[in-house]
Amino acid sequence: MSSVSSGMIGRSTGDRIVLALTIGMAIVMMAPIAWVVALSLKDNKELMTDMNSVFHAPYTIQNYINILATSSVFRWILNSVIVSGVLTILTLVLSSLAGYGFARLNFPFRNALFVLVLLGLAVPEQAVLIARHQLFSWLKFHNTYHGLILPGLAAPFGVFLMTQYFRAIPRELDEAALLDNASRFKIFWKVLLPLTLPAQATLGIFTFLSSWNDYFWPLISGTKKEMYTLTIGIASTQTNFAQSEGLGFLMSQAVFAGAPILILYLFFQKYIVTAVSGAAVR
Amino acid sequence: MTAHIEILNVSKRYGALTVLDGLSLSIKANEFMVFLGPSGCGKSTLLRMIAGLESVDEGTISINGQRIDTLPPGKRDIAMVFQSYALYPHMTVADNMAFGLRNINMPADVISARVAEAARMLEITHLLERKPGQLSGGQRQRVAIGRAIVKEPKAFLFDEPLSNLDAALRVRTRVELAQLRNRVRSTMVFVTHDQIEAMTLADRIVVMNNRKIEQIGTPMEIYSQPASRFVATFVGSPTMNFLRVSLSNQNGFARATLPDGTELQTSIPLESIDGSEHSIGIRAEAIKRANGAAATTTGKVDVVERLGDRTLLYTRLREGSIIVAEDIGNSRVAIGDEIALSLDGMRAHLFDSSGRAWHNQEASHG
Numbered sequence: 145m146s147s148v149s150s151g152m153i154g155r156s157t158g159d160r161i162v163l164a165l166t167i168g169m170a171i172v173m174m175a176p177i178a179w180v181v182a183l184s185l186k187d188n189k190e191l192m193t194d195m196n197s198v199f200h201a202p203y204t205i206q207n208y209i210n211i212l213a214t215s216s217v218f219r220w221i222l223n224s225v226i227v228s229g230v231l232t233i234l235t236l237v238l239s240s241l242a243g244y245g246f247a248r249l250n251f252p253f254r255n256a257l258f259v260l261v262l263l264g265l266a267v268p269e270q271a272v273l274i275a276r277h278q279l280f281s282w283l284k285f286h287n288t289y290h291g292l293i294l295p296g297l298a299a300p301f302g303v304f305l306m307t308q309y310f311r312a313i314p315r316e317l318d319e320a321a322l323l324d325n326a327s328r329f330k331i332f333w334k335v336l337l338p339l340t341l342p343a344q345a346t347l348g349i350f351t352f353l354s355s356w357n358d359y360f361w362p363l364i365s366g367t368k369k370e371m372y373t374l375t376i377g378i379a380s381t382q383t384n385f386a387q388s389e390g391l392g393f394l395m396s397q398a399v400f401a402g403a404p405i406l407i408l409y410l411f412f413q414k415y416i417v418t419a420v421s422g423a424a425v426r
Numbered sequence: 427m428t429a430h431i432e433i434l435n436v437s438k439r440y441g442a443l444t445v446l447d448g449l450s451l452s453i454k455a456n457e458f459m460v461f462l463g464p465s466g467c468g469k470s471t472l473l474r475m476i477a478g479l480e481s482v483d484e485g486t487i488s489i490n491g492q493r494i495d496t497l498p499p500g501k502r503d504i505a506m507v508f509q510s511y512a513l514y515p516h517m518t519v520a521d522n523m524a525f526g527l528r529n530i531n532m533p534a535d536v537i538s539a540r541v542a543e544a545a546r547m548l549e550i551t552h553l554l555e556r557k558p559g560q561l562s563g564g565q566r567q568r569v570a571i572g573r574a575i576v577k578e579p580k581a582f583l584f585d586e587p588l589s590n591l592d593a594a595l596r597v598r599t600r601v602e603l604a605q606l607r608n609r610v611r612s613t614m615v616f617v618t619h620d621q622i623e624a625m626t627l628a629d630r631i632v633v634m635n636n637r638k639i640e641q642i643g644t645p646m647e648i649y650s651q652p653a654s655r656f657v658a659t660f661v662g663s664p665t666m667n668f669l670r671v672s673l674s675n676q677n678g679f680a681r682a683t684l685p686d687g688t689e690l691q692t693s694i695p696l697e698s699i700d701g702s703e704h705s706i707g708i709r710a711e712a713i714k715r716a717n718g719a720a721a722t723t724t725g726k727v728d729v730v731e732r733l734g735d736r737t738l739l740y741t742r743l744r745e746g747s748i749i750v751a752e753d754i755g756n757s758r759v760a761i762g763d764e765i766a767l768s769l770d771g772m773r774a775h776l777f778d779s780s781g782r783a784w785h786n787q788e789a790s791h792g
Binding site: 320338 | 479498499500504508509510513514577
């Protein structure tokens, strides 16, 4: 193989500049994460006296041992897993059904209803927060899992995404399945839905991430410590224990909170990149 | 079991737009019927109405005497091959073929046997575990046909199934379809805008234009006795030559005088012809290069098209109109040459201004 096609030899000056900028951007992005991880591996008292100690040994995992031994992090993680997991599954089910309906079924006021759904994208959460809080308070939904999950189910973006995806699937597939004696539900379930898996993955990942990282509604709805999600739980430790328990411990909790998302990203990296680049192209 | 399809006074409208208007047609059992026409003539709509993918606004469609236009597509016992093949991308070839049979709860061993037999017939056995995305266009085409065959339907419907293939593969697949037709004795309805596909595959051709049927006939009837100027223009390559003529009586038969004064004798009874303005239609194969007394007119060659077995000469006549004549494959005629031509009036057709046609008696009896 020619050496021109490999390594830096064949690269143009423009490519090199882009590469250098990319590496620079990656460093800028990665530096805070590395900083957090490094701090989490340091003894709290050592950090109190000398911040520069983060750059040299000794390192310790004592902060992580303290998390496992003492705090409510596991309960908060469980809460986050339940809320984000159930919300993601229900969003996928509802968005797929609604998307199929808008894309394939003829019913009165279909276009008007679709516009109404899209308008939901324009309404900020803050605008409906007080009304929702009062409603949930009246229904006694606060400090329950369904209280944390239900507001996220109104997912106009999911309906829009799935509608567009179903619309892009050729109608000949429906027609071929009709001639193959398939019922409408079977066409949805066996023929069309499997073809929307990339969109389902995209929507599922984004829903899970946004729910996992959500701060605003869980702060209002989950007021008891045992109903905190991870984001609220971590924030509560910052308020109450940051000074006494130390920076290292705080950072270890941040790492602990971010780890599941990182693992999720590693597993679904391909779909996330495709989703983001696809959105950019469109 | 094969299907005798009866279409009676069928109309289709999309809002104010009429796509088919009171159309009637009978397709015999085991017949290979081709719907031929330009884009937008309604041929695909008619096919989709037989399939049940479009509703029938007026009229009825029956198979073997039983009305089917009120049945859902899956209950009509017909199979369709789509232009885009419409294979299920996430299923293997075997699953694509078996899907319809599973939906009617056919026993698994019968499904396997049918899929294996169809795969063997279409030589796609080695592809059964692949997915459509791993197949070439020709292979997908075979799978689509296989999916239709395994259902053992009363009738097969083909919606321009060759139009997505490249030229060489289209010819090969066309031949294979003709062979398949001999093995699978069933009624077949085939939609195309390609006259060669229609001529080579059909038992009968339905030529459609502008929402209605122009002519129904065997390929040679359509070619040699076109019912209208549209049919004469649409079928045959190169397109039939048309020249304005005036008619006179020669022993009761029409004698046509071309704009350059050339006279052509026909065997068309003059009294059968009505209308005031007439054109003569004559195919390139009835216009040959000629010498001496055989020549009926002369012209100057504008374009020479060498097709190998014959040469087409686009010739400008004295009065300015251009006609296409035919010469032998290794013709020495060059652009700009003055050539003499012999026009065979006995192989010509006459048309009036509305497009209605009259044929020579020899052609009518041929």
